[in-house]
Amino acid sequence: MANEVKLHGIAESLFVCGVKTALNLKDVKYEFVVEDLSNKSADLLKYNPVYKKVPVLVHNGNPISESLVIVEYIDEVWKGVPILPQDAYEKAQARFWAKVVNDKCFPAVVNAFSSNGEEQAVAEAHEALQFLENELKVKGSKFFGGDNINLVDIAATFVAFWIGAAEEALGIEVMSKHKFPKLTEWSDNYINCQAVKDSLPPRENVVSYFKKRFGKA
Amino acid sequence: MANEVKLHGIAESLFVCGVKTALNLKDVKYEFVVEDLSNKSADLLKYNPVYKKVPVLVHNGNPISESLVIVEYIDEVWKGVPILPQDAYEKAQARFWAKVVNDKCFPAVVNAFSSNGEEQAVAEAHEALQFLENELKVKGSKFFGGDNINLVDIAATFVAFWIGAAEEALGIEVMSKHKFPKLTEWSDNYINCQAVKDSLPPRENVVSYFKKRFGKA
Structure with missing residues (x-):
């Protein structure tokens, strides 16, 4: 075929x-x-x-x-490296957390940038990201997926790469290293995976994309 | 165990x-x-x-x-009657449509009722429900899942039962039989499945729940 x-x-x-x-x-x-x-x-x-x-x-x-x-x-x-856990309960947890990232964290972070860093919007983004920070703390692993990346890590791509680029483009801090040490460490580990690296555009392109999108260019 | x-x-x-x-x-x-x-x-x-x-x-x-x-x-x-298709592509389609029902149709319908039937909000609910009407037309089957109900039918529970109850509670029409013949037929078929029937509360309880929720009681 x-x-x-x-x-x-x-x-x-x-x-x-x-x-x-x-x-x-x-x-x-x-x-x-x-x-x-x-x-x-x-x-x-x-x-x-x-x-x-x-x-x-x-x-x-x-x-x-x-x-x-x-x-x-x-x-x-496609077989090979599994992206979802095999165990039904762990799989359900991965689906749940991927949904939290997409449906709760992502809109909150977008809103923090769209509002140009308005205090309440940033506080809500922090509150959403704190769930991910806590989840990494509880798991105590390199990735949300454990030793290897899984569906949750992939869903959280925007945390690892886009937040920093948007911060640079707009001059607003939404995710401080001090407040989110686990997420910061995870971000570094994530963008250094070869499969992730090969998927990302040059950072400067994303920075200029955000400058245009948020009317800063 | x-x-x-x-x-x-x-x-x-x-x-x-x-x-x-x-x-x-x-x-x-x-x-x-x-x-x-x-x-x-x-x-x-x-x-x-x-x-x-x-x-x-x-x-x-x-x-x-x-x-x-x-x-x-x-x-x-739990094995037995499958709720998701076995084929990977059909499974992806079921997940996609369940997401459309939950993330697009449901909020649009809630908004139509919350706005007390405001014209634009009802038009947006119709636009969202039309995707489901078309999907049933294209499939030409009794249920979204074919001969048996699947994930999409379950996601669309609110269409089959709650819309009618909310219409009765609030005196607003959001889903006319004339406009959505396939969805209306599907609703009748769906609420007559034994597994669905056994899960539903008495209709009058839902009507009075909506009256309270939308301040009509």
Whole structure:
């Protein structure tokens, strides 16, 4: 069977990079189809009519949307390094924490930057990130996944790379090393994984992306 | 091994009923622990410190939160009728649509009721529900899951039962039979499944719950 894998995305999207990391972990070769989000392709609109967003993975012509759904699909289809735990309870915990990262931490952090560092918004971002800090403390491991990265680490890509770039772009501190020592250590470990490194865009591109997005350029 | 299953919840919660349906489908015996959401139990706060919400399933002392995560856990631990498709692509599609129901349709419908039927809010609810109507039309099957209910049907519990009760409580129409014939037919089929029937509270309780919630009682 042909094994054609295409990933529609933009280099600066953390959700796209999470999917790239999963593909890299499984050593899957793929074609990266760059989308222009100000002028979305007919393919993107056809593949993801509900959200019209990237990433979309197209495997042998079958489109899959939503980053965590895509990562679970990749884990199931391609064997090798597992991205989700095998044990049903640990798997449920990983899914729960990935959801916390995506649905609670990410919007809180975006809001802290969007509000230009407004005190209450930053406090809410801290409160959300504190759950991740505590989880790392309780686990006492290098990654959320233990010795190796898993679904939660991939979901938290924005913590490791995008927060620092947005802080630099906007001159606002949202995640201080002092307040989040475990998350800071985790970030360093995470972005030094080869599969992650190979998925990330140059930092300066992300900084200038945020400057544009938040009207600082 | 002991197989102790407790479900913390309130009878009126659609998310709790979804989990009950999954347990019923698998013929799992469980203890229902009724929570008072205005005075949450120490157990609930311990089991779900991030969201402090029901449902929480506790299986042999291990707590699991977030309804879709719980349903996937139930599907994995208890064999019998499958709740997720076996094929990886179909499974990804089911996860995607369950997410659409939870993250897009549900908030839009809640907003339509919260706004007391404000035109724009109802139009947005219609737009969201139309995706489900179309999906049923494309599938041409009795349920989102085909001949049997699956994760998407369970996620859409609120469409089948709560929308009608909220319409009655508030005197607002959000989902007309005329506009959504497939969803209406699906709703009838869904609430007539034994596993679903056994999970639902009496309709009049839900109507009076909504009257209180939206200040109509």
